[in-house]
Amino acid sequence: MGVTLPFVGLPLHEHRPVLERLVDAGFSEVSTGESNGLDGLTTLAMCAAWRPELTVSASVVSAYTRGPSILASTAAALAEAAPGRARFGIGAGSDRIVHAWNGIPFTRPYSRVANTLRFLRAVLAGQRAVAVEDSGLGRATAALGVTDYRLGRVPDVPPALVVAALGPRMQRLAAAEADGVALNFLSAADVTAVHAAAAGVDRTLPDPLTVQVRVFVVPGDGPHDTAGELAARRQIAAYLTVPVYTEFQRWLGRGDQLTDLLAAWAAGDRRKAVEVVPDELVTDLFLIGSPRRCAEGVQRYLDAGVDIPTLAVMPPYGVRLPVGEQVDFLCELAGHLR
Numbered sequence: 410m411g412v413t414l415p416f417v418g419l420p421l422h423e424h425r426p427v428l429e430r431l432v433d434a435g436f437s438e439v440s441t442g443e444s445n446g447l448d449g450l451t452t453l454a455m456c457a458a459w460r461p462e463l464t465v466s467a468s469v470v471s472a473y474t475r476g477p478s479i480l481a482s483t484a485a486a487l488a489e490a491a492p493g494r495a496r497f498g499i500g501a502g503s504d505r506i507v508h509a510w511n512g513i514p515f516t517r518p519y520s521r522v523a524n525t526l527r528f529l530r531a532v533l534a535g536q537r538a539v540a541v542e543d544s545g546l547g548r549a550t551a552a553l554g555v556t557d558y559r560l561g562r563v564p565d566v567p568p569a570l571v572v573a574a575l576g577p578r579m580q581r582l583a584a585a586e587a588d589g590v591a592l593n594f595l596s597a598a599d600v601t602a603v604h605a606a607a608a609g610v611d612r613t614l615p616d617p618l619t620v621q622v623r624v625f626v627v628p629g630d631g632p633h634d635t636a637g638e639l640a641a642r643r644q645i646a647a648y649l650t651v652p653v654y655t656e657f658q659r660w661l662g663r664g665d666q667l668t669d670l671l672a673a674w675a676a677g678d679r680r681k682a683v684e685v686v687p688d689e690l691v692t693d694l695f696l697i698g699s700p701r702r703c704a705e706g707v708q709r710y711l712d713a714g715v716d717i718p719t720l721a722v723m724p725p726y727g728v729r730l731p732v733g734e735q736v737d738f739l740c741e742l743a744g745h746l747r
Contacts, residue, residue: 410435410436410437410438410707410717410718410719410720410743410746411436411437411438411439411440411464411466411621411717411718411719411720412431412436412438412439412440412719412720412721412739413439413440413441413442413623413719413720413721413722414428414439414440414441414452414456415441415447415452416722416732416735416736417446418731418732419732421447421451421452421455424452424455424456425455425459427732427736428456428459428460429459429460430736430740431736431739431740431743432460432462432463434739434740434743434744435743435744435746436739436743437462437463437464438463438464438465438466438496438717438719439452439453439456439463439464439465439466440465440466440467440468440621440623440719441453441466441467441468442468442469442623443467443469443470443471444506445506445510449467449468449469449470450467450470450483450486450487453465453466453467453487453490453491454486454487454490457490457491457494457495458490461491462494463491463494464491464494464495464496465487465490465491465494465495465496466495466496466498466571466621466717466719467487467496467497467498468496468498468571468573468591468621468623468719469498469499469500469502469571469573469591470483470497470498470499470500471499471500471501471502471506471507472499472500472501472502472518472521472522472525473501473502473507473511473513473515473521474502474506474507474511474513477525477528477529477553477554477555477558478555478558478560480499480525480529481528481529481532481533481558481560482560482562483497484497484529484533484567484568484570485533485560485562485563485564487568488533488564488566488567488568489562489564492564492565492566493566495566495568495569496568496569496571496588496589496621497529497568497569497570497571498571498572498573498589498591499522499525499526499529499570499571499572499573500522500572500573500574500591501515501518501519501521501522501573501579501653502515503515503651503652503653503654504651504652504653505651518653519576519578519579519582520552521553522572522579522582523549523582523586524548524549524550524552524553525549525553526570526572526582526586526587527545527546527549527586528546528549528550528553528555529570530570530586531546532558532559532560532563533560533563533564533567533568533570534563534567535559535560535563536559537557537558537559538550538555538557538558538559539556539557540555540556540557569588569589569619570587570588570589571583571587571588571589571590571591571619571621572586572587572589572590572591573590573591573592574590574591574592575592575653575654575656575657575660576653576656576657576660577606577660580603580606580607581606581607581610583607583618584606584607584610584612584618585610585611585612585613586613586614587614587618588614588616588618588619589618589619589620589621589716590603590607590618590619590620590621591621591622591623592620592621592622592623593622593623593625594648594649594654594657594658594694595622595657595661595694596693596694597706597709597710597712597713597715598693598713599661599693600620600622600710600713600714600715601713601714602660602661603620604620604714619716619717620714620715620716620717621715621716621717621718621719622710622715622717622718622719623719623720623721624696624706624707624710624718624719624720624721625641625644625694625695625696625721625723626695626696626697626703626706626707626720626721626722626723626738626739626742627640627641627695627696627697627698627722627723627724627725628698628699628700628703628722628724628725628730628734628735628738629697629698629699629725630698630699634697634698634725636725636726636727636728637695637697637698637725637726638691638697639683639725639726639727640723640724640725640726641686641691641694641695641697641723642683642684642686642691643683643726644695644723645670645686645690645691645694645695646670646674646679646682646683646686649667649670649690650670650671650674650682655667655671663690663693666687666689666690669685670682670685670686670687673685695723700738700739700741700742700744700745701741701742701745703742704742704743704745704746705745707720707742707746708746720739720742722735722738722739
């Protein structure tokens, strides 16, 4: 089971005691995201040094915001920091992150991720990537705008390459060519649709695809905890109005549930957007309640075929929940899963 770090409100250099408690409680993997907070790699490098037995997972890095050679160097460094225990996730990100925040055109996301995956697979194994049209690697290299590249420091054990996949096409790419697939904002019941999308895909790798899902947990009194619900509603309104997430939810069959939310958001009425988030979205996409209740929800993901549930704690809205209490919650939750 994984945990999402770093915690908001705790400086990075003070995370070691927290990490020690979480590992001792049974967490075996640390995962990071990358949006408008800290970068997705520094935390992992520190955790790998503090607890060398940990698996470290960058979930995920955008295929747009770092150039191909820097992505390769970054993945190689993570592999050296945690040999045999590194997962390097790549994804398209969103137009908000890529274009609005970084000024990079968000075009052809599937092709960008697919070509980046093929490029990284090759150069992390020591191959030279040259832009030519007579090979799959050559075409991928050319599409990325790279002419000739070889990684100067190839890791002894390359990292597992994970694809963040929201739509079925990206999920089929992961099923065919990636070591793992990373998902979020889906229920345990939705995992069936993910497996179905990958069914029948010819896999090019010998090992089975690893499925990892970020699971949002909100400490509270139960599924109708007002502050817990509000935290979930705000997160849903902020994310599911981003086009890539909107389309993912539509593919999962939730298009009708998004109608009022999208209309309010498009009109600039953020308060109304939060208010009209349907109850079903909250209960489907967030686990709210006691450690035992949330553990039952995590178990449903495991029973549905998720290999690595990665927990992300969200404090109830308006509640100051000290990091120590969040860690207590996670440790108790882990205990209920044993």
